[in-house]
Amino acid sequence: KAGVTQTPRYLIKTRGQQVTLSCSPISGHRSVSWYQQTPGQGLQFLFEYFSETQRNKGNFPGRFSGRQFSNSRSEMNVSTLELGDSALYLCASSLERSYTDTQYFGPGTRLTVL
Amino acid sequence: KQEVTQIPAALSVPEGENLVLNCSFTDSAIYNLQWFRQDPGKGLTSLLLIQSSQREQTSGRLNASLDKSSGRSTLYIAASQPGDSATYLCAVKPGGSEKLVFGKGTKLTVNP
Numbered sequence: 654k655a656g657v658t659q660t661p662r663y664l665i666k667t668r669g670q671q672v673t674l675s676c677s678p679i680s681g682h683r684s685v686s687w688y689q690q691t692p693g694q695g696l697q698f699l700f701e702y703f704s705e706t707q708r709n710k711g712n713f714p715g716r717f718s719g720r721q722f723s724n725s726r727s728e729m730n731v732s733t734l735e736l737g738d739s740a741l742y743l744c745a746s747s748l749e750r751s752y753t754d755t756q757y758f759g760p761g762t763r764l765t766v767l
Numbered sequence: 768k769q770e771v772t773q774i775p776a777a778l779s780v781p782e783g784e785n786l787v788l789n790c791s792f793t794d795s796a797i798y799n800l801q802w803f804r805q806d807p808g809k810g811l812t813s814l815l816l817i818q819s820s821q822r823e824q825t826s827g828r829l830n831a832s833l834d835k836s837s838g839r840s841t842l843y844i845a846a847s848q849p850g851d852s853a854t855y856l857c858a859v860k861p862g863g864s865e866k867l868v869f870g871k872g873t874k875l876t877v878n879p
Contacts, residue, residue: 657810686866696856698866709865743810745867755801756867758811 655680657746657759665765671732674762678725678746685727686756687719690741702727731764739766769794769861773870780847781878788842788873790857795835798860801867802831802842805854815842847877
């Protein structure tokens with residue numbers, strides 16, 4: 654069974670631009686979560702989707718948004734990029750209720766903002 | 768607010784040594800605790816998940832314990848190998864939440 658896939662793997666953008674990252678969960682998984690990882694802050698929760706609905710949102714500005722499609726694939730969008738948005742963005746999927754299930758992470762998208 | 772701390776931040780050991788990584792959390796109201804491994808520039812690999820009702824989980828040379836009342840977990844690695852070199856992350860799932868709260872990790876180096 655294929656794991657969680659994320660595209661693209663690497664991105665370079667300039668300040669003010671916007672970016673869209675994509676995540677395909679493990680087949681059959683319906684919960685998708687997004688995390689931002691930086692050297693200073695570590696891993697921080699962005700948001701979680703289940704059946705196309707956002708169930709939880711972390712403490713990030715409104716420039717960060719996401720959505721989930723009927724096939725459970727998810728996208729996150731960051732508008733008006735800032736230098737501090739440079740990070741590894743990780744997506745994780747789980748079967749149903751993420752609080753009981755193991756979360757499986759993808760390889761991440763490395764975003765660099767210049 | 769749930770906080771997770773991992774000590775030490777870095778650890779270097781000779782091959783073959785048994786070692787313990789520590790994780791502590793401030794709020795005992797958790798659904799589960801998960802240990803992950805992260806290789807440089809890569810995503811996270813789940814190692815062990817311990818539900819709040821469990822005391823420990825084992826997988827091969829890895830054993831993780833959970834003491835919810837004291838807010839502590841340990842990851843025991845037996846007979847360490849150079850291939851075990853990575854950053855090990857501990858994460859808890861707070862009660863009533865869908866998110867994981869992570870520690871900053873312990874960077875392990877196993878020297879041949």
